[in-house]
Amino acid sequence: MKSPTVLVVDDTPANLGIVLESLHSAGLRVLMAESGTRALELLARQPVDLVLLDVIMPGRDGFATFAEIRAHPSWADIPVLFMTAVDDPAQKVRALEAGAVDYISKPVHPPEVLARVRTHLELRAARRELQRQNALLEAEIAVRLDAEAQLAHSLDRAVIIADGDGRVVFQTLAATHLLHKHLPQPPSGRVPAEILASDRVVGPAGTLLVQRFSGGQAGEPLVVVHLAEESAPPGPADLVALGLTPRQAEVLYWIAQGKTNGETAVILGTSPRTVDKHVEQLLERLGVENRLAAAARANDVLRPTAR
Template sequence: MSVTSENMTEPHFEDYTILIVDDNPSNLGVLSDYLDEHGLKTRVATDGELALQRAQHIQPDLILLDVIMPGIDGFETCRRLKANDTTKNIPVIFMTALESVEDKVKGFQVGGVDYITKPIQDEEVLARVTTHLHIQDLTLKLQKRNQEIMRLNEQLKDENLRMKSELKVAHRIQQMALPVESELNKIKELDIVAFMEPAADVGGDYYDVLPHNNGDGQIKIAIGDVTGHGLESGVLMLVVQTAVQSLLESGLSDSEQFLNVLNRIIYNSVQRMKTDKNLTLSLLDYKNGRLRVTGQHEEVLVVRQGGKIERIDTFNLGFMIGVVPDTKAFVSHLDIQLQPGDGIVLYTDGITEARNFNKKLYGVERLCEVISQNWHRSAQEIQQAVIADVRQFIGEQKVFDDITLLVLKQQ
């Protein structure tokens, strides 16, 4: 099943079933009728035991669960749902008049994904249901893609063949994630050039430049770096790319909410992949000279028309993606105004941590110096000057990490 609407508030619900559990028949009737009117299929249960039976039988896409009920309460009902292999992946949203922090924490501990406080507001219920159905849909798509990639990897039985194929697949994955030059040329407001060179041991650098689907001229720019090297890093990079594009297509526009939902998707994917991979990621939203930066990655280099560089530290704008299920408390943003001739430079640590024969790091200072000296040139010439200087600095040393560089100049 899929959500195919242009925004997250009006999805096509025909294929979704919601199980509503409440011991109050009046609450059941009102809520069931409201959701039915918006195209959702609803089923009801009046206590925890009946909810467990019906959840196994009908396999709903989401459960709205009252907490205070006769017999087993909502917390115990949720705990049993999560302990059962046939129902453990069904999202549970609690409905309760309990407002204490302890009760909310308990709800999350037993497996709930959200809380709705009574008295119930119909519009709030629909909004929360919509959000979690969309997250569930994206998670299932990503899970299927992960399973297929991992299945193909398992087929490589011979170790030597597997290692060679792993590098080939990982390189291919990286190429699939990159925007093509013709896409960048369509963005008339910016002169954009991107460069990525995978290391000998394949890593997981990621970047993308995507116009918003609402046609208002807004552009989302992403740059990130997955930890480690090899096929797993490449797979996670592809998962990130797919999730970013899917969320953008969904119409989710708030930059902080976008990053938090993306983190939740990646966290769920990492848990299912049983890997310890994570990534740094910054998302930049550009429109009419105004730039909003969200998320933690390397410094964003803001370059003014004369070549003066402002180094923007992104450490306090986010958290590592995929480490914790909720990063809302860590995420913030910073707004930057660009004038004609201004621009930004984005990079991964493959540039700044490149080492020469004497083990000396290339460093941010040298990168800034080269950019500043060449800022009067085109974005293509600036990129070429930086990469040439990095190669000269490294000499014959082996490159141990991906090298990624984005240069964007406002026209």
């Protein structure tokens, strides 16, 4: 694991020799800057985890340097500890009100400085981990909410759920329409025998494709039946065969149509962040590195004769 980096800003670094040695001995990486200007240059070149900042310096003093650190988006969360030999309560209040996390009086006591530095490094690491966990939780919640929305949307699919005796437990409106279209007089409350017996039902209106899945608890068998018309062009549902969830298949379908994540979010009625998460997951499931490769996999299913 990479050691935390501490930037020490003081116009007389020789006075801090014992402090620097103490920080080094604790396994910390230490950078030195003899002015506020030099400190800002170092911050722009490499990441820093904490700043020890002298208040009284020629030119750009500690307060002016601190204001620039806080104004920069990439540095705003870096903990800054002020150091000064001026024992002025008003100055301490000014530093803390400006946003400094601590205030150290000179001459410094190395063990105290090290203890405070360690404490604020640990607090920063804990805060970053919490932010990371919150981001993961928000993404997970977004995906779950999207799954719920997808479930509501799935009521437009032609799905029948029946018990072990063929009695209909649940049936979508789309399934009802297809049954009446391809079987003029389907039995009421039961799955037609031909639907339970065959994967293809041919009639005057065309061919009805049937998929059956067994499930349910022991002693309570259930059969899930999915109906689709053979003449229907390939769509998102066909991409499920690639090992994707139905929602991931929908996202991949629109990627294959050349839509951006933002455009896909509008089409599917969800947030761009949720689509980003689905894209990340479907790329992993497909074992590809980018959207272009994913679209190629999708087109192998959607347009198998294109090559």
